[in-house]
Amino acid sequence: xxxxxxxxxxxxxxxxxxxxxxxxxxxxxxxxxxxxxxxxxxxxxxxxxxxxxxxxxxxxxxxxxxxxxxxxxxxxxxxxxxxxxxxxxxxx
Amino acid sequence: xxxxxxxxxxxxxxxxxxxxxxxxxxxxxxxxxxxxxxxxxxxxxxxxxxxxxxxxxxxxxxxxxxxxxxxxxxxxxxxxxxxxxxxxxxxxxxxxxxxxxxxxxxxxxxxxxxxxxxxxxxxxxxxxxxxxxxxxxxxxxxxxxxxxxxxxxxxxxxxxxxxx
Numbered sequence: 574x575x576x577x578x579x580x581x582x583x584x585x586x587x588x589x590x591x592x593x594x595x596x597x598x599x600x601x602x603x604x605x606x607x608x609x610x611x612x613x614x615x616x617x618x619x620x621x622x623x624x625x626x627x628x629x630x631x632x633x634x635x636x637x638x639x640x641x642x643x644x645x646x647x648x649x650x651x652x653x654x655x656x657x658x659x660x661x662x663x664x665x
Numbered sequence: 666x667x668x669x670x671x672x673x674x675x676x677x678x679x680x681x682x683x684x685x686x687x688x689x690x691x692x693x694x695x696x697x698x699x700x701x702x703x704x705x706x707x708x709x710x711x712x713x714x715x716x717x718x719x720x721x722x723x724x725x726x727x728x729x730x731x732x733x734x735x736x737x738x739x740x741x742x743x744x745x746x747x748x749x750x751x752x753x754x755x756x757x758x759x760x761x762x763x764x765x766x767x768x769x770x771x772x773x774x775x776x777x778x779x780x781x782x783x784x785x786x787x788x789x790x791x792x793x794x795x796x797x798x799x800x801x802x803x804x805x806x807x808x809x810x811x812x813x814x815x816x817x818x819x820x821x822x823x824x825x826x827x828x829x
Contacts, residue, residue, distance in 0.1 A: 594705025594719035596698050596752060597769065618722055629722060633776065641772040642720060654769035 576613035579606070584664045585648040587612035590632050593619050597655040598643040604657060610664055617642070669707040678703050681754075688802065688818055690736075690744075691761035693753050702754045706735055720752040721774065731823060732779055738800050743770050798828035 576588065589605065591598035593616040605612050617629055629640065636651045637644040645652045647663040669677075678699065682692050693699050705719025717723040718733040732738040740750040748757035749767040751774075759765045794807040802818035811825030 592705075592720065592722060594702075594708050596701045596705070596754075597720060599701050600698075622725070625722075638776060639772045640722065640776045642722065654771070656769055 576615045579612050579614065581605075581609045581611040584610045586646070587648075587664070588646045589614035590628075590636075590642060590644040590646075591616055592642045595642055600655045601643040601645060601660070604655075604660060608661070608664060666708070666711050669704050669711075673707060674700050674703050677707055684819070685755065690755050691758060693749070693756045693767060694761055694763060695767075699754060702752055718752060721772075724778070727823070729778055732774065732800070734824070736801050736818075736820075737774075738779075739773050740801075741803075742773065792829060795827055796829040797825045800824050800826055 587605065587610055589598075589601060589612060591602065591614055602614065615628065617625055617632070620628060632644060633640045636646055637653050639653065641653060643653075643655060645660060647660070650663050652659045652663060678692075681703065685692050693702075702719050706716040709715070709717045709719060709723060713723055713725050713727070713730070715727055715730070716735045717730045718735055718737050721733050721737075723730045723733065727734070735752075736755065737750070740755055743750045744755060744757055747768070747770045748760050748765060749755065749770055751770045751772065753767040753770070756767050757765075760767050792807065794809065796805055796807045797811040798805050799811075799815040799818060799820055801820040801824050802815060804815055804817040805828060806812065811822045813822050814820065815824070
């Protein structure tokens, strides 16, 4: 999997697992863009089927057993769903 | 696949709005947000052949995704508890009127989807017909099999479960 990198201020490792069709995922991406931080993201639904299953299983095992989107990992802290305050706080 | 055009999104939005209002439901008043979801629903219909929830990862097999075909099985409990469905496409009257804002709704779908459950063939006494329940709107009917489409919400027959 090659996540897409968005350039910005380095706040550590910020990884977003998202769906291209999801409104809350879009909100999360907009928030990260507005905050101007560097991050990586992957649209899991747009991956080829085999890779999708691998990435999804890995996301569930490592970060979010519910398998829900968006899942943001900020320096090891996992934030499930669009939680603006939590994301802002984790990026300080 | 090219993304749906603005005209297609508008057409589908109006159809969903009409259907929602006819059934006593409300769409989220945030048009930009809803346009994104409608675009996602159209994209999923193009990809899978059915409008699976834009905020959930579909298996791509209708039988496995039945509970997340929009309107999903979780819409009503989420509306009752949080005032919005998981995607926030459907919202409560209060949110529709702008008195409250929709927020993140925790996922209530079991990971990977619900387990198939066997409905016992015997229920209350000996009924002359089995009772079928539409999982989308709760419509009940007593007949040999479920109707082709739900007469109330127009969900297809595979969204029905045997109730009694």
